[in-house]
Amino acid sequence: MRAASVPSSSPDYLPRFCSRTGPLRVSSEHSCLEVKKLRYRPPGTQLDLLSDVTLSLPVKSFGLVFGRSGSGKTTLLQILAGLSAPTSGSICIQHYGSDGSPKLSPEILLPERVGIVFQFPERYFLADTVLEEVTFGWPRQKADSSTREQLASNLQYAFSAVGLHAISLEENPHSLSGGFKRRLALAVQLVQKPALLLLDEPLAGLDWKARADVVKLLKHLKKELTILAVSHDLKELSALVDVSWRMEMGGILKEERLTL
Numbered sequence: 001m002r003a004a005s006v007p008s009s010s011p012d013y014l015p016r017f018c019s020r021t022g023p024l025r026v027s028s029e030h031s032c033l034e035v036k037k038l039r040y041r042p043p044g045t046q047l048d049l050l051s052d053v054t055l056s057l058p059v060k061s062f063g064l065v066f067g068r069s070g071s072g073k074t075t076l077l078q079i080l081a082g083l084s085a086p087t088s089g090s091i092c093i094q095h096y097g098s099d100g101s102p103k104l105s106p107e108i109l110l111p112e113r114v115g116i117v118f119q120f121p122e123r124y125f126l127a128d129t130v131l132e133e134v135t136f137g138w139p140r141q142k143a144d145s146s147t148r149e150q151l152a153s154n155l156q157y158a159f160s161a162v163g164l165h166a167i168s169l170e171e172n173p174h175s176l177s178g179g180f181k182r183r184l185a186l187a188v189q190l191v192q193k194p195a196l197l198l199l200d201e202p203l204a205g206l207d208w209k210a211r212a213d214v215v216k217l218l219k220h221l222k223k224e225l226t227i228l229a230v231s232h233d234l235k236e237l238s239a240l241v242d243v244s245w246r247m248e249m250g251g252i253l254k255e256e257r258l259t260l
């Protein structure tokens, strides 16, 4: 739960975040995705693509990273998704008590708990049917009954979360409309029940109707999920954004309120 705006004299240990309505703090028991001093220098280079990136995103909220092309936004998502190892720094979930102090040690966020939807995800569809696309890589014969039940329940959750019920499971993913392809790409990640969902330009390449549908869907999803998106579509996503950061050239991240 988020409390109203607090005076600047509030203790530093209370996590604050920037929103469209001004500085807010989280006042009851809560958890945050916390990225601390993340630095990334690709092996064999002398160039830091990310420089001491630090951010805090309350769970079940929507964070947005924006900034110029080439500033390092996609690199940040790739590191958070575990696709490349950071040179230094940490990525954790920290739980806080109602007094604002950390409870227990931070929980390291493992890559298997992070879902990522790349830009133009439909280009990476592999299967001939919607069902195969969502269940790609699942155990076929050897799963025991409790695993099968869990997988079925995850499938139900993912389809219901993205509103894919109207689509036949036998449909070819490539024959879906642009908006439904994007829903399918989200379902492929949601079926893994991620603790963090990363989105790279979630509206890119969609027509106005599909863009509005995806915004509506993300608004619904953020009630249950922690979402961090990278986008240039600030105006359309602004209604969803709880915290925003500008990525500057050299991979320097600064919290900054959206001004539209």
Ligand SMILES: Nc1ncnc2c1ncn2[C@@H]1O[C@H](COP(=O)(O)OP(=O)(O)OP(=O)(O)O)[C@@H](O)[C@H]1O
Binding pocket: 042, 045, 049, 067, 068, 069, 070, 071, 072, 073, 074, 075, 076
């Ligand atoms: N492995 C690498 N080695 C060296 N430079 C790299 C490597 N990967 C990316 N870069 C460079 O790092 C910079 C940041 O790239 P990145 O794709 O993260 O930027 P971006 O902010 O997402 O850009 P865009 O908005 O155009 O997608 C770019 O200049 C890119 O060319």
